[in-house]
Amino acid sequence: MATPDRLVVALEELGPTFIKLGQLLSTRPDILPRQYITALARLQDDAPPVATDDVRTILEQELGASPDVVFSTFVDTPLASASIGQAHAATLHDGTSVVVKVRRPGVVAQVQEDLEILQNLAHQASRNWAALDDYNVEAVVSTFAATLRAELDYLAEGRNAERFARNFSHATGIHIPKIYWSTTTSRVLTMERIYGQRIDDKQVTNLPLADRDRLATTAATAAAKMIFEDGFFHADPHPGNLFVEATGRIGLIDFGMAGEVDEQLRKQLGKLLLAFSRNDPDRISRALLGLSVNRTATDRGRLRQDVARFMQQYQGRNLGEIRIAPLITEILTILRTHHIQLPSGIAMLTKMVIMTEGMGVGLNPGFNLGEVLNPTPGGWL
Numbered sequence: 001m002a003t004p005d006r007l008v009v010a011l012e013e014l015g016p017t018f019i020k021l022g023q024l025l026s027t028r029p030d031i032l033p034r035q036y037i038t039a040l041a042r043l044q045d046d047a048p049p050v051a052t053d054d055v056r057t058i059l060e061q062e063l064g065a066s067p068d069v070v071f072s073t074f075v076d077t078p079l080a081s082a083s084i085g086q087a088h089a090a091t092l093h094d095g096t097s098v099v100v101k102v103r104r105p106g107v108v109a110q111v112q113e114d115l116e117i118l119q120n121l122a123h124q125a126s127r128n129w130a131a132l133d134d135y136n137v138e139a140v141v142s143t144f145a146a147t148l149r150a151e152l153d154y155l156a157e158g159r160n161a162e163r164f165a166r167n168f169s170h171a172t173g174i175h176i177p178k179i180y181w182s183t184t185t186s187r188v189l190t191m192e193r194i195y196g197q198r199i200d201d202k203q204v205t206n207l208p209l210a211d212r213d214r215l216a217t218t219a220a221t222a223a224a225k226m227i228f229e230d231g232f233f234h235a236d237p238h239p240g241n242l243f244v245e246a247t248g249r250i251g252l253i254d255f256g257m258a259g260e261v262d263e264q265l266r267k268q269l270g271k272l273l274l275a276f277s278r279n280d281p282d283r284i285s286r287a288l289l290g291l292s293v294n295r296t297a298t299d300r301g302r303l304r305q306d307v308a309r310f311m312q313q314y315q316g317r318n319l320g321e322i323r324i325a326p327l328i329t330e331i332l333t334i335l336r337t338h339h340i341q342l343p344s345g346i347a348m349l350t351k352m353v354i355m356t357e358g359m360g361v362g363l364n365p366g367f368n369l370g371e372v373l374n375p376t377p378g379g380w381l
Helices: 003-014 016-025 034-040 052-063 107-128 137-152 154-167 209-230 263-277 281-291 300-314 324-337 346-363 369-373
Strands: 085-091 097-103 188-192 232-234 242-244 250-252 258-260
Touching: 003 016, 003 034, 016 034, 016 107, 016 137, 016 346, 034 324, 052 097, 052 188, 107 137, 137 154, 137 346, 154 188, 154 209, 154 232, 209 232, 209 250, 209 263, 209 346, 209 369, 232 346, 258 346, 263 281, 281 300, 300 324, 324 346, 324 369, 346 369
Parallel strands: none
Antiparallel strands: 085 097, 097 188, 232 258, 242 250
């Protein structure tokens, strides 16, 4: 196998922490060459089911009674099983359909040990390998560790869900499930069950084009709102986390991985989008340097030349006519060439934007995220 493929196999064998690290790195062309990005994008967070007796033991320990007592019904066969936890269908005593997420036994200790190893490796590498000076590897691993630790705590996920629910309380096209706190702990999460089809199911992708375009626009507009209005975004909007309900609403699930965009970063991103919308290499270069946390001097003239050469392919086209994912990938590649660091937290934001556009194109090949993000009067900026 080629080296990138061997890396994928190694990460899968190492388990959940390293699978998630690989998924994060698959969105960082500013750190890794294209062949590694392509290989890492294949990583899937699937895992064999937890034994039924273990699930029931955890529920009894956390909720104080057997799931057959706590819930009106509880289905032992999981709806889904991933590296951190698995989901089960259940019914509350008032008849409400819910999903109960149960954290895998032993996963916290395993993840904590893995993160300690990663942080030690990052520290040693940064001290002893000069080639890493431009990549702030310790910050990347630190941000990843904080995100993954938060994902282990279902109380934090429940609070994230309620924050999203408040932010989208007036959005008719987005449905955030309710959290049931009386049967929620750090190891167990009970939420309203979302009924519908995955957004990439054939029943959805075979809908009339107008319906598919509406769904893509709804999801993309929600993403833009999270970034530019709320400063709080869902960091894992893959198709398995978006369901199209019978009413046409999009139900959003899985809130363990969320990111924040502070006001200064929102302003810098706005300047960058505005520069792209005007196809202005000087402004783009300045905006990229404004985002940078680089510790070394940058040849601004050469950066401007590389950006101008790159932007020639978009000459005469506005942002609404440009695919965002390839644009981000190429810009991050230029940043890697110039050893320019971006804030460590921008990796999740990049991942979210790329996933959102991929979802939109899957629904409508003519969809363009740039049309939603385009900084026009009355828009997001």
